[in-house]
Amino acid sequence: MTLAYSVNFGGGETFYDWMVQTIVVNGPMDFLTDSDPAMAVLRRYFGFDGFRGFQREIIDHVLQGGDAVVLMPTGGGKSLCFQIPAILRHGVGIVVSPLIALMQNQVGALRQNGIRAAFINSSMTWQESMSVAEGAKRGQLDLLYMAPERILTLGALDWLSRMPLALFAIDEAHCVSQWGHDFRPDYLGLTVLAERFPDVPRVALTATADPLTRTEIVKRLRLDRARSFIAGFDRPNIRYHITIKNNPRRQLLSFLQREHRGDAGIVYCLSRAKVEETAEWLAGEGWNALPYHAGLHNDLRRHNQNRFLYENGIIMVATIAFGMGIDKPDVRFVAHLDLPKSMEAYYQETGRAGRDGLPANAFLTYGLEDVVLLRQFIEKSSAEAQIKRIEHRKLESLIGLCETGSCRRRLLLRYFGDHPPETCNNCDNCLSHVETWDGLEAAQKALSCVYRTDQRFGVVHLIDVLTGKKTEKVLSFGHHKVSTFGIGKELSASQWRSVFRQLVAGNYLEVDTEGHGGLRLCEASRPLLRGEKSIVFRKDTVSPKKQAKGNKPREGVPPSFSGSGKGRLLETLRAMCVEVAKEQDIPPYFIFHEATLKEIVAFMPTTLEELGKIHGVGMRKLKNYGERVLRVIADFQAQL
Numbered sequence: 001m002t003l004a005y006s007v008n009f010g011g012g013e014t015f016y017d018w019m020v021q022t023i024v025v026n027g028p029m030d031f032l033t034d035s036d037p038a039m040a041v042l043r044r045y046f047g048f049d050g051f052r053g054f055q056r057e058i059i060d061h062v063l064q065g066g067d068a069v070v071l072m073p074t075g076g077g078k079s080l081c082f083q084i085p086a087i088l089r090h091g092v093g094i095v096v097s098p099l100i101a102l103m104q105n106q107v108g109a110l111r112q113n114g115i116r117a118a119f120i121n122s123s124m125t126w127q128e129s130m131s132v133a134e135g136a137k138r139g140q141l142d143l144l145y146m147a148p149e150r151i152l153t154l155g156a157l158d159w160l161s162r163m164p165l166a167l168f169a170i171d172e173a174h175c176v177s178q179w180g181h182d183f184r185p186d187y188l189g190l191t192v193l194a195e196r197f198p199d200v201p202r203v204a205l206t207a208t209a210d211p212l213t214r215t216e217i218v219k220r221l222r223l224d225r226a227r228s229f230i231a232g233f234d235r236p237n238i239r240y241h242i243t244i245k246n247n248p249r250r251q252l253l254s255f256l257q258r259e260h261r262g263d264a265g266i267v268y269c270l271s272r273a274k275v276e277e278t279a280e281w282l283a284g285e286g287w288n289a290l291p292y293h294a295g296l297h298n299d300l301r302r303h304n305q306n307r308f309l310y311e312n313g314i315i316m317v318a319t320i321a322f323g324m325g326i327d328k329p330d331v332r333f334v335a336h337l338d339l340p341k342s343m344e345a346y347y348q349e350t351g352r353a354g355r356d357g358l359p360a361n362a363f364l365t366y367g368l369e370d371v372v373l374l375r376q377f378i379e380k381s382s383a384e385a386q387i388k389r390i391e392h393r394k395l396e397s398l399i400g401l402c403e404t405g406s407c408r409r410r411l412l413l414r415y416f417g418d419h420p421p422e423t424c425n426n427c428d429n430c431l432s433h434v435e436t437w438d439g440l441e442a443a444q445k446a447l448s449c450v451y452r453t454d455q456r457f458g459v460v461h462l463i464d465v466l467t468g469k470k471t472e473k474v475l476s477f478g479h480h481k482v483s484t485f486g487i488g489k490e491l492s493a494s495q496w497r498s499v500f501r502q503l504v505a506g507n508y509l510e511v512d513t514e515g516h517g518g519l520r521l522c523e524a525s526r527p528l529l530r531g532e533k534s535i536v537f538r539k540d541t542v543s544p545k546k547q548a549k550g551n552k553p554r555e556g557v558p559p560s561f562s563g564s565g566k567g568r569l570l571e572t573l574r575a576m577c578v579e580v581a582k583e584q585d586i587p588p589y590f591i592f593h594e595a596t597l598k599e600i601v602a603f604m605p606t607t608l609e610e611l612g613k614i615h616g617v618g619m620r621k622l623k624n625y626g627e628r629v630l631r632v633i634a635d636f637q638a639q640l
């Protein structure tokens with residue numbers, strides 16, 4: 001028998017070679033007789049020594065044949081919830097995955113761990129697909145990833161019904177929801193799985209939060225009898241910073257210099273032009289920055305994406321076209337130079353940072369112009385009134401997040417239905433107290449200035465009038481003669497900007513959506529003008545605050561080694577991963593994750609046995625890379 005199948009999973013071997021090697025390396029499946037087989041698989045293949053959150057419960061439930069709906073945040077560890085039952089149950093586990101990139105990533109990573117996994121998708125020839133199918137039928141696979149449209153063909157359904165199946169895992173299950181932005185019509189067809197395979201457990205997994213989507217998943221995938229496992233949405237390792245825009249480039253630069261030298265990260269911008277300008281400017285400042293947006297030529301886009309995945313420390317400057325399907329675990333920061341459209345978008349985009357659980361930053365600069373621009377976008381769009389109302393509401397929640405003086409994480413999580421504590425100690429507001437001031441008098445001056453100048457001017461002009469500047473425009477409109485001219489000299493122009501921003505954000509002033517962002521009064525302005533309502537403003541800080549004293553790193557997070565001798569060892573190990581990965585044409589995090597490298601540096605193992613105890617070093621990786629790692633450590637020690 002020849003199985004001519006070579007898709008690059010790392011190693012360049014054919015499917016058959018690889019299979020033989022795996023069986024030899026892994027030895028007999030003796031974990032099946034272990035008193036705790038799931039734990040044995042976790043240790044042996046993945047190199048971890050404990051389950052996280054609901055993983056244990058989900059795995060046990062599915063092992064017993066139960067259906068499950070799993071909702072966990074990004075980086076929560078959803079994959080193990082179906083991978084381990086698929087390895088342990090009789091037959092092959094079929095994983096429905098919407099994107100080729102996601103499949104290739106997961107299969108590549110599984111195979112690095114010595115797990116018998118493969119995929120069938122449209123990038124393969126019929127013959128290649130057939131050889132994988134053949135392998136599955138012979139019981140040579142534990143996990144088979146397939147695109148939904150493949151599974152739904154009659155031929156595939158027949159073929160699947162003739163072999164033992166461990167389970168169906170429906171990844172990114174929110175793609176079934178017609179209301180969400182990732183809707184995939186093919187996912188609707190997956191209803192057939194319940195009909196054709198009533199005895200095979202089905203697990204639907206997603207990181208998308210809202211109850212409507214959850215109901216859709218249960219209904220469309222016929223999961224009425226499934227147990228739901230809903231984890232909180234918190235990403236405790238992500239630190240949120242939101243600062244007021246005041247020369248955003250300089251703000252970004254100082255954020256990068258302070259916290260992210262040499263790190264991989266994403267900088268999101270609203271427009272393609274801004275992506276290109278920002279990438280070019282960052283590169284000019286000596287950073288490893290590349291652009292990514294839908295308007296770039298396909299080849300260049302792919303090239304830039306690959307560099308981001310395969311090299312260390314690349315900054316991707318991108319529109320939101322970049323992100324879905326990127327599950328690079330060591331993205332250390334996500335920065336937004338423009339305000340996203342909603343809390344959902346913000347949470348999804350920032351969620352791409354720190355999938356590996358190590359500390360990561362979400363950084364956003366925000367200003368009045370963002371609010372004006374996005375409100376205008378919504379108003380000018382051709383959407384129905386009801387849709388516009390929803391979009392406005394979503395934007396308002398995000399503006400609330402930017403303006404709040406209390407814990408940002410709490411606000412975010414409450415928005416998604418969680419019940420977080422009052423403070424998180426890992427957002428800018430928690431780490432340093434936000435000062436506020438009584439703003440009624442300033443608000444009244446600002447509002448009456450809007451009124452006296454006929455409710456059609458933008459902030460710059462209004463501030464000139466308030467601070468008594470006789471500009472050409474002020475003189476030409478005769479605004480040096482209005483009663484509010486020069487009544488606001490006690491505040492600086494930037495303080496007035498802050499007042500106007502907070503009035504607009506709080507909907508005490510309306511933005512003219514037709515013209516050039518002129519401001520006008522609205523219902524909510526009246527009680528303020530009449531002094532019937534009080535208002536408190538936050539004092540803006542334009543540079544991110546210093547970390548509060550006593551803010552300890554999260555437990556379990558290895559220390560930072562920058563600047564020390566051990567920092568050099570970490571660098572050498574990273575470089576080793578890049579080199580090994582290059583030989584196999586795979587991303588370096590397939591070899592070892594950053595968290596694993598840091599643990600190696602912290603413990604400096606000197607034998608294979610010691611190295612095998614490090615988290616993330618399973619049996620297969622120990623065999624393939626163990627000697628090389630030990631050599632790096634020995635060389636390092638010799639130089640001390």
Ligand code: ADP
Nearest residue numbers: 048050051052073074075076077078079080356
């Ligand atoms: P998700 O699909 O939910 O975004 P993944 O399954 O990709 O998350 O897991 C996120 C990261 O957490 C991966 O790097 C994975 O290796 C790691 N991980 C998952 N479960 C455990 C565990 N029990 N112990 C240690 N690390 C884990």
Ligand code: ZN
Nearest residue numbers: 407424427430
């Ligand atoms: Zn907080």
